Amino acid sequence: MFSQESSYFQIAEQKRWRSIRIMYLVLFLNSTGFSILLPSLWPYLQYLSSSVNYSFLGIAAAGYSVGQLLASPVLGKWSTLRGKVTLPLQLSLFVGILGNLIYATSGSMVTISPKAPLWGVVVGRVLSGAGAGCIAIARSYHGTVTTLDERTAVVSKGSMAQAIGFIVGPGLGFLTSFIHTGWKYKTFEISQYTMPAYLSVILIVVNMLIVAIWFSEDVAPTEFMANSLIQSSEVATLGVRWSGIVICNILFYIAMLSFTVMETLSTPLIQAELGLSQSAAVKYSSIFLTATSVFSFMTFAIATPLGKRFGERKMMGIAF
Numbered sequence: 001m002f003s004q005e006s007s008y009f010q011i012a013e014q015k016r017w018r019s020i021r022i023m024y025l026v027l028f029l030n031s032t033g034f035s036i037l038l039p040s041l042w043p044y045l046q047y048l049s050s051s052v053n054y055s056f057l058g059i060a061a062a063g064y065s066v067g068q069l070l071a072s073p074v075l076g077k078w079s080t081l082r083g084k085v086t087l088p089l090q091l092s093l094f095v096g097i098l099g100n101l102i103y104a105t106s107g108s109m110v111t112i113s114p115k116a117p118l119w120g121v122v123v124g125r126v127l128s129g130a131g132a133g134c135i136a137i138a139r140s141y142h143g144t145v146t147t148l149d150e151r152t153a154v155v156s157k158g159s160m161a162q163a164i165g166f167i168v169g170p171g172l173g174f175l176t177s178f179i180h181t182g183w184k185y186k187t188f189e190i191s192q193y194t195m196p197a198y199l200s201v202i203l204i205v206v207n208m209l210i211v212a213i214w215f216s217e218d219v220a221p222t223e224f225m226a227n228s229l230i231q232s233s234e235v236a237t238l239g240v241r242w243s244g245i246v247i248c249n250i251l252f253y254i255a256m257l258s259f260t261v262m263e264t265l266s267t268p269l270i271q272a273e274l275g276l277s278q279s280a281a282v283k284y285s286s287i288f289l290t291a292t293s294v295f296s297f298m299t300f301a302i303a304t305p306l307g308k309r310f311g312e313r314k315m316m317g318i319a320f
Contacts, residue, residue: 015216016145020154022215023138026089028161028168029207030132033096033200034064035169035293037103037128038263039285040177041121042271043278044193048107048117054268056118061264063122067099067129072136079137084217089137093208096131097201099124104197107189124197131204135162152307160301166293172199174286177279192279263289 041060045052075088082088103124109116139158146154176195183190190198266288271281 019215019217020142020145022210023141024158024161025210026134026138026207027158028165029203030096030135031162031165032169032172033100033165033203034128034132035166035263035289036173036176036196036199039170039173039267039282039289040193040196041264042268043282045118045121046278047193048110048121049114052118057264057268060118060121060125061260063125064129064132065260067126068132068135069129071095071130071133075133076136076140079140085137085141086211086215086217089134089211090208092131092134092137093204093211094131096128096134096204099127099129099131100197100200100204102127104194104201105188107194128200156307160297163293163297163299167290167297170286170289170293172196174283174290177282177286192282262292 038061042057045057045060071092075092079085079088101124103121106117106120106124109120139155142154142158143151173196176199177192179190179192179195267281267285270276270284270288271278274281274284276284
């Protein structure tokens with residue numbers, strides 16, 4: 001009897017960690033798809049309309065965040081009510097595909113009006129941001145199926161997966177900058193501006209397939225999780241501390257604000273200050289963003305051991 005129960009828990013543990021790692025992949029592929037587009041966003045807007053200004057760049061960049069802001073709580077609530085994350089996760093990924101396809105084909109909307117391609121980019125960015133609601137699902141899943149002793153390491157590795165995506169994404173953006181005009185058939189075009197969006201679609205499709213084939217939600221028996229919580233040395237901290245949650249959200253907002261401003265303005269700033277062509281600006285912006293992402297990855301890599309050594313609160317204070 002004991003052997004059967006031990007085997008049951010062992011299989012459940014294997015499935016649990018496989019699903020946790022799949023969520024790492026979800027985070028990695030999402031951040032990769034997000035960061036592929038940013039270096040070429042401003043040149044793409046200029047390509048669609050010569051009269052576009054920096055204000056519209058802000059609108060296009062903010063569209064992603066608006067979509068994510070609206071979708072994340074809805075997807076999170078839906079996942080909580082269902083008690084399962086697979087369907088909300090797959091739906092968010094599918095919306096991300098639609099957003100990237102609209103972004104890539106915005107040029108064909110010129111037949112509607114001269115400004116339609118620009119607003120097509122905005123709509124595509126909003127839908128892509130809504131698709132990024134999968135980040136909230138992945139993070140909440142990590143919090144649900146891990147014990148208190150495991151949680152910091154798992155969440156840190158999830159952030160590290162995103163950091164790696166921010167390294168790979170601009171690198172792929174750098175490679176797509178060599179396509180230039182590429183290939184065009186009527187209103188369908190593959191160029192240095194549209195190829196990043198099509199690559200994002202491919203990444204999301206891979207993401208959906210991996211989740212559909214290998215992801216398993218029934219991975220943590222109730223008895224196992226209860227025993228793990230009882231054995232946890234931090235069980236006394238289970239009470240909800242809203243002040244800490246609010247502060248963490250504010251700090252996360254500040255971090256993401258700085259990151260978004262840097263990634264949005266890097267290409268137009270490089271183009272304006274160095275007098276580079278659109279294609280050259282995309283190349284140098286991609287290199288710059290990759291370099292900063294490497295530093296970010298190193299920070300995430302040392303966060304867990306340093307947090308254990310000096311305390312997570314102290315490390316958060318030093319980081320900011």
